[in-house]
Amino acid sequence: METIIILHIILVFMIIGSLITVEIRNMLSAVISVGAVGFALSLAFLFLDAPDIAITQVIVEILSLVILIRATIKVDNVAIEKREHILSDRTALIFVGMILVFAWFAFQSLPTFGEPSMRVSQYYLMNGLREVGATNFVTSVILDYRAYDTLGEAMVLFTSISGAFVILRRWKKEQDKDFLRIDREH
Amino acid sequence: MTLYFLDFVLFAIGIYALVAKRHIVKKILGVAIMEYSVNLFLILIGFKKAGVAPILTKDMDLVTFIKTAVDPLPQALVLTSIVIGLGTLALMVSIAIRLYERYGTFDMHEINRLRG
Numbered sequence: 317m318e319t320i321i322i323l324h325i326i327l328v329f330m331i332i333g334s335l336i337t338v339e340i341r342n343m344l345s346a347v348i349s350v351g352a353v354g355f356a357l358s359l360a361f362l363f364l365d366a367p368d369i370a371i372t373q374v375i376v377e378i379l380s381l382v383i384l385i386r387a388t389i390k391v392d393n394v395a396i397e398k399r400e401h402i403l404s405d406r407t408a409l410i411f412v413g414m415i416l417v418f419a420w421f422a423f424q425s426l427p428t429f430g431e432p433s434m435r436v437s438q439y440y441l442m443n444g445l446r447e448v449g450a451t452n453f454v455t456s457v458i459l460d461y462r463a464y465d466t467l468g469e470a471m472v473l474f475t476s477i478s479g480a481f482v483i484l485r486r487w488k489k490e491q492d493k494d495f496l497r498i499d500r501e502h
Numbered sequence: 503m504t505l506y507f508l509d510f511v512l513f514a515i516g517i518y519a520l521v522a523k524r525h526i527v528k529k530i531l532g533v534a535i536m537e538y539s540v541n542l543f544l545i546l547i548g549f550k551k552a553g554v555a556p557i558l559t560k561d562m563d564l565v566t567f568i569k570t571a572v573d574p575l576p577q578a579l580v581l582t583s584i585v586i587g588l589g590t591l592a593l594m595v596s597i598a599i600r601l602y603e604r605y606g607t608f609d610m611h612e613i614n615r616l617r618g
Contacts, residue, residue: 320505327508334512334535338519343527350531357538364545365555365572369581376588380534387595388527408522412514419510429505430551437548437575441568445558453556453571457578469582476589480596 319363320429326360343388351381368454505546512539526598526608533594537587541580548573 333353337346354377361370427433434441440457448456458466516539519532549572556574558567598608605613 323505324508327505327512330538331508331511331515334515334519337531337535338515338523338528343525346528346531350534353535353538357542360542361545364549365553366545366577366580367555367557369541369545369577369584372581372584376584380588380591383592383595384527384530387530387599405522408518411521412518415517416510416514420507423503423506423510426506427547429503429546430549432548432550432573434548434573434575437573438568440574441556441571445564451558453558453574454577454581457574458581462578465579465582469586472586473589476586476593480592483593483596483600 322363323360326356326363330356330360344385347381347384347388350384351377354380366454368452506543509539509543509546512542524610526601526610529610530591530594530598534587534591537583541583541587544576544580544583548576 330353333349333356336349337353340346340349354373358370358373358377361367361373440453440461444450444453444456448460450456450460513536516532516534516536519535520529523529523532550570552570553572554562554567554570556571556577558564601613602608605616607613
């Protein structure tokens with residue numbers, strides 16, 4: 317029972333942090349507060365009996381904070397002053413509220429919290445030790461039963477990182493232009 | 503049930519940031535918040551009351567372990583999803599940096615106006 321109360325507190329903290337992220341004017345503060353939300357998420361994973369994911373979440377959160385700060389620190393992080401047309405903000409709010417209402421009805425058909433239906437996982441838990449030999453069952457699912465999924469993950473990761481490199485690469489013409497500009501300035 | 507709902511409120515905040523904000527980095531942060539919420543939702547579904555982590559230790563026999571361990575399948579899939587989230591975030595941020603170099607602003611409407 318105590319775990320559930322702690323989880324409520326962590327989730328409320330995450331909601332407050334993400335509200336600050338959305339509404340604050342300074343972009344650097346927004347990035348820092350999304351980092352706070354991510355570390356709270358790692359804490360929630362720890363309370364939900366998922367230590368592997370908690371460790372991964374901490375590492376990924378640090379890396380993504382570094383990337384996001386790189387995006388915001390060199391440019392002017394002044395917030396955009398001009399307001400959106402007031403109608404479009406309200407329309408977005410109305411639609412988000414409608415999504416929440418429909419989600420409330422959808423939650424009634426989910427299994428109740430704390431009693432998962434473990435039809436597939438029962439097999440993994442019963443036979444994992446004999447067939448794979450790993451005592452950590454998350455590892456045995458990742459690296460043996462669903463190894464093709466992990467292969468696909470590596471492929472997606474490679475594709476996205478090489479895409480980022482291609483986008484950030486400086487072309488030869490642009491470099492020449494940069495040199496010209498520097499010459500003119502001096 | 504309230505935990506599911508609070509988690510979905512987090513998702514709704516992410517959607518709001520994605521739809522209603524003009525700053526590109528804020529849109530990216532909205533996507534990141536949505537991703538957090540979905541990962542947490544999958545783990546919440548696999549949680550078992552008074553359960554243990556799916557790691558077999560020496561002082562535990564297999565029968566009670568099968569009865570009390572939480573679901574290992576969503577944990578394995580979320581582990582994949584977290585790492586993929588880092589890759590997509592890097593891609594989005596690099597596109598945003600390129601847009602800033604080209605147009606000199608992060609404002610979405612300004613970029614739409616300057617195009618062409």
